[in-house]
Amino acid sequence: MERSKAKADFVASAHASGVPLTWDNCLQPLVDEDNEWSVLESIDLYLALLAFSETNEAKSLEGERKRCLERKLRDFRRVGLHLDEATADEVKSINTRISELGIEFQKNLGEDDTSFSFSAAQLDGCTESYLKERRQEDGSYKLTLKYPDYIPLMERCKVEETRRVMEKGFNSRCLARNSAILEELVQLRHKKAQLMGYETHAAFITEIRMCGGAAKVKSFLSELGAKLQPLLASDLEALRALKQADGAPADCQINAWDRSFYCKRLEETKHQVDHEELKKYFPLEVVTEGLLGIYQELLGLKFESDSELAKSAWHEDVQAFKVTDAASNVLVGYFYMDMHPRDGKYGHAACFGLQPGCDYKGSWQVPVAAAVCNFPKPTADTPALMSHGDVETFFHEFGHVMHQLCSEAKLPMFAGTRVERDFVEAPSQMLENWVWEPAALKRMSRHHETGAAIPE
DSSP, X not given: OHHHHHHHHHHHHHOTTOOOOXXXXXXXXXXXXXXXXXXXXXXXXXXXXXXXXXXXXXXXXXXXXXXXXXXXXXXXXXXXXXXXXXXXXXXXXXXXXXXXXXXXXXXXXXXXXXEEEEOTGGGTTOOHHHHHHHXXXXXXXXXXXXXXXXXXXXXXXXXXXXXXXXXXXXXXXXXXXXXXXXXXHHHHHHHHHXXXXXXXXXXXXXXXXXXXXXXXXXXXXXXXXXXXXXXXHHHHHHHHHHHHHTTOOTTOOOOTTTHHHHHHHHHHHHHOOOHHXXXXXXXXXXXXXXXXXXXXXXXXXXXXXXXHHHHTSSSTXXXXXXXXXXXXXXXXXXXXXXXXXXXXXXXXXXXXXXXXXXXXXXXXXXXXXXXXXOOOOOOSSSOOBOOHHHHHHHHHHHHHHHHHHHOOOSXXXXXTTOSOTTTTTHHHHHHGGGGXXXXXXXXXXXXXXXXXXXXX
């Protein structure tokens, strides 16, 4: 820091342009630049910003602008620009490699095409609709490790060996390649943290979280674990009782491939919940209509399908919507919905911010976001039916979409879900609770055969 401070003092006193350092010529270019990593590589910008931070204008900044200055200085330091040149170059090289490895890790998972072939007997307990979609010409059943194949099997298949094979396969996806990536990532993250002056990678990461440091996280998890231990023991005993009823010995263990199956069994026997019957009340189209209606009322918005925008989307299945304020009819933004799985697609459910809502070069830039999910596709004779868990996931991810669109931050670095990572899930986790409200459930449900709403 002493080296940086000395240079900053020099820049403040003798910068070549002779133009005073101000928000407009010092911070605004950083705010407008969307590719923050390329900007953060510039030692000159860091030194100029450091010099600006000592000016009267900087000290009088308020609100977002004050936070922006503090955040930018912090972010410059976190890429190593306060370090000596050799160490900074090493950190930069490590950052590049970490980014490459992260992309490669996700690419490997996305492109994984592992599949298994099972007989009908090996899939005992799975529903007819599930089997029908996966039946091959030779009478066998082909299952991949994608979520729509994996999760229903782990919850329904009565054959323990089949569940074991699938669980092992699922948790061994890209094992050789991604294990090597993880090992290298761990080493690089630790090395980077120490070069930056942190004891561990955890200390480096928690510096920018709300949690208050790695020690507090460790303490919190330890305390939480102790409080949950009695509940865990009770739950495991209940699951073991169910497994024993299936013929397992008294000292049986609940293995990783048993948990989903017996948790589902416990739910159905103890709480009389039949999830397969429940699915019949949640056709995707009905859920979508109800969900969009609820969100429009909650937030005072109006959603309109935009077929022209959808034509330019990345896949023919994608829907696009225009969002306006219900009272003023002012444009709020746009969102896409990409609902079904396909080869090479991101395997989970997520919201992606495609464009932040913010002040940009003198005018307001409207936000654009996408909900990307992997809900089952309809068949020739059955609509796409969702579990209640799917409905909850949909409501959760759409909460992120609304967080992206309804943000009123002026600066892109604070727009939408660009908040502290240990807060970013909070809005969606609160909003998803609507799927447990009877009135909301009635709006999002209709039996696909009888048209009846979900019973009380």
